[in-house]
Amino acid sequence: MSSDSKQSLNRREFFSYITVGWVMFTAAVGGLLSLAFRFTYPNVNFEPEMEFLAGSPTDYPNGVDERWKNGYGVWMVKQEGKLIALSNICTHLGCIPNWLPAELKFKCPCHGSGYYMSGINFEGPTPRPLERFKIGLQPDGKIKVDKTKIYRWEKGEWDNPDSFLEV
Amino acid sequence: MSDKGIAKQVRETQVWKSIFRHGPPDNSRNRAAVIAGNVFLHLHPIKLKKSGVQLGYTWCMGGLTFFIFLALTVTGLLLMFYYRPTAEYAFNDIVALREHVPLGIMREIHRWGAHAMVITVWIHMFRVFMTGSYKPPREFNWGVGVILLVLTLLLSFTGYLLPWDQLAIWAITVGSGMAKATPFAGNAGPGAMLARIGDFVMVSDKNDVRFQLLGGRFVGEPALLRFYILHCVFIPLVVGVLIAVHFWRVRKDGGISAPL
Amino acid sequence: MSESKEPGMAFQMTKLHKVMAVLSFIFFVTTVWVFLDDYIRPWKAIQVEAQQIKRRHTEEAIKAAKKEIDSKKLAELQANLGKGKDIVASRKKEISKTEDELKAVLTKIKAQTIKNGTSNGDVSAINFQYETAQKEHNAKEAEKKLAELLKLKAEFSQGKDNLKAYQAEEKIIRAKLADLNKEVTDNEKAIKEITTKLNLLELAKKQTDMSLIFAIRNMPFLDYLDPTIKIQQIVINNVTDDRYFRQVPKVDRCITCHTFIDQPGYEKEKQPFRTHPKLDLMVGMESSHPMKTTGCTSCHGGEGQRVNDFASVAHMPDGEKQEKEWIQKYGWKEPHHVASPMLKLSQTEAGCVKCHSGVELIKGATVLNEGRMAIEKYGCYGCHKMGEWAENRRKPGPSLLKIAGKVDKEWFKSWVWEPRSFNKHSRMPAFFRQSNNSKPEFIRYNMAEVNAIAEYVYDKSKPYVPNEKFHAGNAENGKKIISQVGCLGCHGVDGLEDQSNKVKAYAGPWLTGLGSKVQPDWLVSWLKKPSHYQEDTIMPSMRLSDQEANDIATYLLSMRNKTFEALTFSPLDTKARDELLADYNSTFDTYESAVKKVAKMSDREKTLDLGKRSIGKYGCYSCHNLEGFDGYEGIGPNLTKEGSKPITQFGYGLQHDVAQTRDAWITAHLQRPSRWDEGIDKVFKDLNKMPNFYMSEAEAKKITVAILGQVADVVPMEGIKKHDAGAALYNQGMKVAGKYNCMGCHQIDGLRGDILKMYADDINQGPPRLVNEGHRVQTKWMYHFFGNVQPIRPWLQIRMPSFNLSLEEKNKLIAGFQQGAHQGTFEEPEMEVVWEPGEKEGAAKLWSAYNCVSCHSIGFTKDTPLAPNLHLASGRLRPSWIRKWLTNPQAILPGTVMPSFFGEDGTTPTEPGVFGGDAKKQINALTKYVIELGKNEKK
Amino acid sequence: MLRELVNRLSDPIISFPLATFAFYLMLRYYKIFGTKKFAYWTVGILIPVTTWFLADPNFFSIIKTPDNIPIIILLISVGFFTWFALHKAAINDTRIEEGLGPIEATPENREKVWSWPNLVYVELFAIIACTAFLIVWAIIFKAPLEEPANPTWAPNPAKAPWYFLGLQEMLVYFDPWMAGVVLPGLIVGGLIAIPYIDTNPKGNGYFTFKERAMAITAFLYGWLVLWVYLIIVGVFLRGPNWTFYGPFEFWDFHKVVASFNVNLSEIIWIKMLGIGLPKNLVMREIFGIILSLAYIIIIPPWFAKATKVGRDLLKNVGSIRYYIFMFLILMTMSLPIKMILRWLFSLKYIVALPEWELNL
16 A cells, blocks of 8 residues: 555656666667667678779770770770760670671670660560660769669660760 | 396486486376476477377478478588588588588488478478468467478578579579569669669668678678578577477467367 | 465565666667767778868869860850750740650650560561471471461561661651750850869869768768768789788778878878879889789788778888877887788888899889898898899809918908908908907907818818919009999999999909908909909909009009008917817717817817818808808808798897887897897807998898898789799899899999999990890890900990800890890891882981981091991891981980980981981981991991 | 470460369369379379370479479479368368268367377377488489589579579569569468458368368468469479470570560550650559559459458458458469460550669
C-alpha cells in the first residue's frame, strides 16, 4: 500500500528515469548497430581503376581512334560533332571486333557481327549495339572516361548527356 | 570372476555412476530417466503420441535436415583446416582437397550434403503444410521454419562461391546481380536514379546493397572473404540459434504435430 | 504451508530505473565518442585545406581566363544572339510544322525498327532451323525452311530499305530544322567556344564549394555513400613490400595529404601541398617515373600505408632544426619500429639504387654520383662487397708484385705506418696510430706487424729493371707539360695546387715528394710506358717524347719530403713478433704449446709468417696485388644490403652522441672508425680494423647516401624499367669508362668531365665533350682509334692518352657508346655519295660561302686549324650525325665555335641564295661534299 | 520423330500449359491419383520411358553432370511425396466421409509411447541411412570443379545455383527488381503469412485434401508448377544465351530463336494509334500503369462482389486477410500472365520505364 502511494507520488520522476534510461539505451544500441553497418563499407578498395584520362578533345580527329583499345578496351569515336567512348566488346559473345577503316565498320572476327561507326549493329548474329561508356570533360580540359557507367542504345540511354561529349 | 561379474563391477564404479545416473532403460523409470537426464536427448519428450513415430506421417525430413546440418558443420570445420579464402589460394586448396588431402571425399560429402539439406528442408516444409501443422498454436514456429529455410538457401549460396572456379564466381555474379536491382538500395533498381544531388550519387555501385554484400563492385577477393565468413560463422550462428528456438517451440507448442 | 508466499522484491523499481538511466547515459556517451573517434582524422583537415588552396588557385585562373576573353566580341555575340532569337521566333510557325514532320518520321522509324527487329529475329531463327535441317540431311524440311527463309529475307531487306529511306528523310528534316534555328545555335556555339575554359573553371570552382551537400557527403556515418574527403591510394603491383617470405604489392597513400604532388602550379605552397620539385623526372604523367606505376615509398621509403599519424609514416627530418619543428608541430617521434623509414631529404637519391643497381652513374642523382665517386676514390669496394655496381672493379691500390723495383723497404715501412706523413693527400688509409691502438703495447705490436709485412712483401717481390734511363731535363718545362697534356685529369700535383683543386682528380695519386720515393729511372720508364712495370695498370701512355718524359720526371723528382726521408723505422722487435705468433697459434691450442710451436720455427719463417698473417688481418691484398693471396675475399662486412640492416645490428660502443639512425652511424663510422673502440677495454686482436681515411664530413655524407641505397628490397623485373640488352651493354661500357677514368677528362652525355673545370674560360680548349658519341663516330673508326690514337684536334694541348685496353674492354666500351646513342653497330658505316643534278655545284658554292676552310684549314690552307680535319670526316663520322651537327651545333655542344648556319631552328640558312634557301637541301649537299672530300683523299 | 515431338512439347510455351493442366487433373482426380495402383502403373510406365530418355546422348550428358544429381533426387522425392501426401489425404478423406475421422486421430495412434527407444532408435536409423547415402553419393560423384575463376570471361550460360534457377527463369519475363527482389520477398513473406491468412480450423495435424482444398491448391500450384517446374526448365532446358533446348537437343551455341519483344506502350501508341510515343514518360506508359494498378486494385473487390467463392472467402476470413490473400494470389499469377503475354504478343514490358529502372 505504502509503496503504491510512493510510486504514484514519484510518478513523474519515475517516468522520466525510465524514459531517459531506455531511450538512451536504444539510441546507443542503435548507434553501435549503425556503426556495424558502416563497418561493412570499406574506406578504400583495391579494385582496378575503371576511369582514365583520355587527353583533350582536340587530340581526336574525326573517325575512330584506337589508342585506348588495348589498354582500356575503348574506341574513341568522333562523328557529327560528338565524341563517344565505345566499348570494344562484341555484344554477341564477347569477342573483340576490328575496326575496318576502308568499310567504315566494326567487324567481329568471331561470328561476323557488324556495327556502324556509331556502334549500331547492322549485320551478323549480334542482338544489340555496342555499349557506350560515360565520357565527360574535367575542369582542366581533359577527357575522363568512366567505364563503370554504361549506356545502352536499346535502353534509350544514348541521349543521356553523359554518354557523349560535344566538340 | 565371470563376465557378468565384470560388467556389474564396472557398473558399480564411481566413474560409471557419475556418468550414468540410472540403470539400463528396460523399465519405465529408466526410459524416462535416459531422456530426461541427457542434455542432447532432452530435446525429445519422454513419451509421445504413437503417430509421432510413424514415418509415413512424419517423413522424418526435419530430423534429417538437422542431422545434415550437423554433418555439414563437422565436415565444414574439417575443410577449414585446408582452405584459405584468398584469390591466390582458394582454388588450389580445393584441388588439394581433391588430390592429396586424406579422406578425399570430405568436400563431396559437404557439397552433396548441402544440396541434400536444401531438398530435405523443402520437403519438410511440404509435409508440414500438407498436414496443416502450421495452424494454431504453431503459427510462430512455422515462421521460424520459413526463415530457417531461407537461411539454408543462403548457407548453400554463400558456400557456392568458395571453390573460386568459373562455376562459383559466375553463379554468384548472377545471383548477387539481383541485389543490384533492389528498389532504392541497388544501383540498378527502381528509385536509385532519384537518390542523387548533382554529382553526389547516393546509390551507386560503390555504396549499394550489392557492394555491401560483395565488399566490391564485382565478385572479387573481398567477396570471397565476406562469403567465407557468412558461410562459416555468421549464418551458422544465426541458424544455430533459430534451430534452438524452433525445437524449443516444437516442444512447447504441443510436441510433434498430431491431430488435435 | 497453505499460505504460499509470493516471491518478493530485492530492489526498489525506482532505484533500478535510476541505475539504468545512469548506465545508459554512460553507454550513450561512449557511443558518441566512438563515432567522433572514428570520424576525426588529421588528413581530413588537410584535405579541407587543400580544397581551399585549390579554390584560391582556381579563382586566380578564373581571373586570368576572364582577362583573356574578348569582352567586346562577347557582347557583340550576345547581341547577335538576341537578334537571332527574334528572327527564329518569327519562324515559329514553320518550326513547329517541321517539328511535327520530324515527329511523324520518327514514329515511322520506330514502327519500322520494331518490324525489322521481328523480321531479323525470324530470319535468324529460321536460318538456324534451315541449317539444322541441312546438317541432318533432311532435304524436305530444308527445302521448306529455305522457301520460308527466302521470303522472310526479302521482307527483311525491304524493311531495311524502308528504314533507310525514313532515316534519310529524318536527316533532311533535321537539317531543315537546324537551318531554321541557325541564327540562335550559331551564336550560342560561338559564345560557348569563347567561354569554354571559363565555364570549366567555374565548374571546378563549384566543386570546391563548402556547401550543405559537401557537409552531408562527408558527414559521419553517411560518408560511405560518396565522400569527397577520402583516403587516396596508389597500388603498385610491380613494386613490393617485403613481408618476410612474401612479397606483397606496395600501397602508397601519401597522396591523401600530399594532394597536389603531381599537379604543376602548386610549387610555392607549403607542405604537404607542394608540387613535386622534379615533375619532369618523377611523379609526372609524362615523366619516366609516373606516380601511378612508381608510387612514392618505392623511392622515398617510409610507411606508405599509414595516413593517421605523421610519425607513423616514418617521415624523417633532415637536420636538427626540422626535427625540433616537427616534434613541436606534429609530435614527431623517432620511428624505431619501422624497417625502412623515409630517406632524409638530402639522402633521397639513395632510393634510386634499388632499381638502377648496376648503373655506373645515374643521371640526375648528383649526390649519389658524388658518393659513388668518393667510394671509387677511397676504394671501399676493395674490402666491402657493395652490390652490383661495385662488382668486378679494379683493385684500388697499385700492384705490389714488383715493389722492390720501385721504392725501398725503409720508405715502405714509414709509409705504411703513417701514409699522411709523406703525402697529406694520401688515399691510402691509416691503420695505425688511431685512437683505439695507440696504447704503448699496441704500438709495439703494430710496429712488429709493419716490419713483418714489409719483409713479406719484399720477400715476394719480383725484380724489376727500368727500361729507360733518366737524364736530367727542364723542370719548369716538365711542370708546364703536366698542366697541359692532361695529367691533372687523374692526378693532383704539388706546385699545381690551383688547377688540381679545381679538377679534384682521384683516379691516380696526388704527386708529391716523388724525389724521396722512387728511383729516377723507374719514373721515366713509368711515364713512357706504364704497362712495362704493371701490366694491368690503368695509367695510360701519354705518348711522351724522351725529352718530355725527362722534363716531367725532373720536375717530379725535384719535390722531396725531407722530414719523411729522415724517418727511420725501428727494427723488428722479435719478442713482440713471437708473442703475436704465439697468440695466433693459440687459437686452437693452449698458449704454452703455441709458444713451443713458434719456438721451433726459424727466425725468417717467423717473420714471414707474421707478415702474411698481418697482411691477411689488415686486408692489404684487397687493394693491392700481392702474391699468396689469390682467391682471398675482402675482409670488410658485405654492405650489399646495408641500407636495410636493422639499427640494432649497428655497434655503437660508448658513442652516445651518434644518433640512432643508419645514416648517422655510417657517416660517423666513415669519419673515424676507431671511435667504436674508444673507452672499451679490448684485447689487441679484437680491435676494430677499419682504417681511417681522414675523409671530410661532406664526403662521408655522400658515401652514406650511396651505401644507404644498398637495400634488401627485391624489385620484381616488371617493376624496373626494362633493362633491355642495350641498356645492359651501355652500363658495361660505362663501367669500363669508369675504370679508365675517361670521365676525368671527357664529359660523357653530361656526366663528369672533371678536367673541364680547368677550361672554364674556353671550353673548346678542353677535351671534347662526348654527346651521343656512339652516333657521332663510326664503330670501325672508334675501334681503330682506341688501338691507335691520333690527334683529331691538333690545336689542343691536352692529349688523348693511349690506354692499355684489353680487347674485351675495347669492345665493351664501343658497344656501350653505341647503345647509349641507340645506334646499331653496323648502322650507317659509310655513305656512297650520289649527286643530284646541280647539287654538287651548289655544295661547292656553300662550301666557299660558309667559308669552311677558315677553321677546318687542314689540307686546304696553312692557317692554324681551329677545327678538325675534314678529310678524315668520311671515315670517322656518321652522315646522319653530320647533318644533325650542321643543322644546329649549339643544340649538341653548347658553346662550340662551330657557327650555326641555319638559325636556331635549323631551317633558315644564312645563305638563302643556294637551293632556294632550302636548309635541308643545303645540309644534305654539304654533308655529301664533306664525305666526298675524305673519299677523294683516300684515292 | 518422337524425340522431335518431346523436344517441342518441352518448350515452356507448351509444357507450361501442359503442366498446369496436369496439375489440375491431379487435384481434380486426386483420389484416383492417390491409389497405389496408379502409382504402380506410373512407375511401370516411367521406367521404360526414362530408359529411352537416358539412351539419348544429349539428354544423358545433361543428366550425368554431378551438379544436376540433386535435381534428379529432388524430382524423384517431390514426385513420390506428392503422391504419398495425396495418397494419405485420399484415405483420410474417404474415412472422414464415412465419419471415421483421420487415421492419425484413431485411439491407437493417440496412444503414448516411450521416446526411448521408439523415437530415438528410429532417428538413429534415419541418421545411419542418411550417412550411408551421403557417403555413397560422395564416392560415386565428384563435386564439380571447373577452371579457375576468371572475372573477365563469363561462361555461357552462366547459371545461378539450381535452387535459384526458378528465379533466374523468371528473369526471362521480369526485370531483376521483380524477379530477384520483389517476388522472392513476397514468397518468403507470403509463406510466413500462411498461418495467419488460413483460418480454416480443419485439417490440423493430418493429411487431407477435401477439407483444405483451396489452401492446398494454391500452395501446391506455387510449389510444384511455379517453383519446381521452373527449376527443371532452368536446369535441363536452358542452354547458351538462356535459349530453350529440348531434352534431346544438342546445346548448339549458335542456336537462335526469334525473339523481338515490344513494349505495351509501343504496341498501343505506334502500332494501334500510329501517333508516336509521347515525350512525357508517364503519359507514354499511361496504359500500362492503369492496367497494372487495375490488376491489383480492382480485381479483389470485383472478385468479392461478383463470385460466390470470393463472397464466401471475404465473409469467412475478414477483409484484411482477404485482401492480403488476393494480393499474394495476384502476384503469384502475374508470372503465368506475363508468360502468356510474352508468348502471345511478344510483349516485353507492360510498363517500360528504363529511365527510372522501373520495368514491369
